[in-house]
Amino acid sequence: MEFAFNEEQQQFVDSIRRFLMTEVTPELTREQWSSASGRSDALWQRLAAQGLTALLVPQACGGLGLSETEWAPLAQECGYFALAEPLLDTALVAAGMLSDCHAATQDAGIRERCESWLRRIAHGGARVAVAHPGQALVADAHVADAILCEHGGALHLVLPAQATLTAHASLDPSRRLFALGWAPDAGSLVLSATAAKPVWEAALNRGALGVAAQMLGLTQRMLDIAIDYSIQRKQFGKAIGANQALKHLLADVAIQHEFAKPVVYRAACTLAQGHGTAGLHVSHALLAATRTALLAARNTMQVHGAMGYTWELDLQIFMKRAWALADSWGDRALHKARVDAHILGAAVPIGAGATFATFATTANLASTL
Template identity: 50%
Template sequence: MDFTFTEDQVAFRDSMSRFLMTEAAPEMLREVWETDSGRSAELRAKIAEQGLTGLSVPEAEGGLGLGDIDWALMTQELGYYAIPDSLADTAYVAVGVLTALPVGHALRAQWLPTVVDGSARIAVGHPVNPWVADAHMADLMLLSRRTGQGTLALHALPRQAMRLAPLPSIDASRRLSNVDWSPMPHSCFAEGATAQQAWDAALDRGAINAAGQLVGLAQRMLDLSVDYVAQRKQFGKPIGSFQAVKHHLADVATKIEFAKPVLYRAAAALAQGDPHRAAMVSHAKLACGDAAWTAGRKGIQVHGAMGYTWEVDLQMFMKRAWVLDAAWGDRAFHKARLAETLFNPGAPLGPAATLQSCKHG
């Protein structure tokens, strides 16, 4: 299996990393999160100028026309710099639902250009998430409901049609709401098999989005921990020179390196419409979540109790990892999806399935 990214993919990722390093420093993010909305319109506009909001939008509608594999790189950068995850909910998950509609569909034609220029936020109220992220800022919300015949129907409604109840989160950057709503005339935009297919893909994209951010968070926590142990001294020596500390951080590095190919394989399966993509996505969510949890736990061990405090950057990334681990399906959900495939008589197991030819770039 070839996980080599193209020069264009790597260049775009690197340019986004340099941009976010400057525009999304921890000090700036703290200031944004302490505002009432917890969001920065200025930062959102700058991100749109870089092309990230239009990454998945077809070129004919003003976007870059890229896909799932490209997002596997971008979501790691969003995690590394702790950019609010609702950005990818709009630009990746919601855009995926809209682009599944026929070209010329009114909803698609109206909203995709506004996503590209960064002027619109779209929240996705998928049943797998008990609460909706950034519903308080959404210009449009995508929701689902079963019809009287038991089929799935997708609805698109403006925020003004919602009844929102804000809910606190351990992550200061995460703004959640309980959403109460009722269908409106003409709010249904897809129904039946079409709706189910789009909603299943939204779940997989949401889980891949969270998984990629978890890998980025794990890498940031590892980098912060390495910097800290190189400076902190005990007995006249940097604590990073102690073997026990080295082992802690080596465990994190190993988890990250084992999670990345699982993430990329799942992204490739999603891009190619692999029939077993649900299991691969769930595997990625579990592996990436494990890497982030390990990075947070080991980071706290090498930082000591001060790692929990507001003044230390580690806590920002650790808390984000905790909440994203449960977003778009918690561990129990993804273990169940993975088990359903693995215990099936036709499960894709063995070298022939694992090492099949799969061009990534």
């Protein structure tokens, strides 16, 4: 059984990696920290030109009509380069929500409205923030052309002029977080509470998947930085990387990273297929990837010693991003509770009798990659 991305998917990822390597550098990240918005309109347009804003948008709305499966490795690359632009919130979560809303309603006006925003997202003409009910603060609301909000379970689309924003500091200077104030009205309503419930649930899954995939990328970047440092830094005439204790620290991260990757890819696959246990797999993925990223932050800091705490080193950029993302789109307690509800709540079969049924499901998922 082969569980791998096909050649076309891998070529797309490789091209995006080369693009981000050139466009999203630590120097740019530091430069954006001191800017008013922390964002770059020019970079957003270049991301759109690469097709990244159109990935999840249906072809009928001017997009590429791809799925969360393709997003997983791309989000991983966004994490590796610590991309600050709200690409995942807009092009993965918000685009997915608007697509779901378009499919869930028969109201011609609402469908036209959703389609209009999807076209704008696909062409790079709009950033859309998401004020999920499980999130206390909204990321990148200050540059958003619209914000998807919840009121009494219903889904509303709010324009910037209808909202007030209060900035909140983040551990990661690249993250711009805001408390949102707004009042619902008939014009902002998109879906009723009953119709919006599955849309909000899918949004949580997409957001958590995006975090999990970014954590994989952040882990790999911190690992690469630490390996490079351990080769260059010398004590007593030899590289510190020759020290067996440091090798063990980095090996522990590398092993956990390899085990976390297929968990994240499986979650993307189940979400793309609308599988009934997608929430379980997404929560498992976030827990596994977050644990790995936090271990990477701790162990790579140990490799750097006191130098790891300095502002000048690039390591701190990726450590702070991992720490900041760890509690976004549901903290670990929430995702542990979701896994617990499935396993201990008997929502999924476990034990020897269910082994081959699980194997068959995994094989079916693998065939889509």
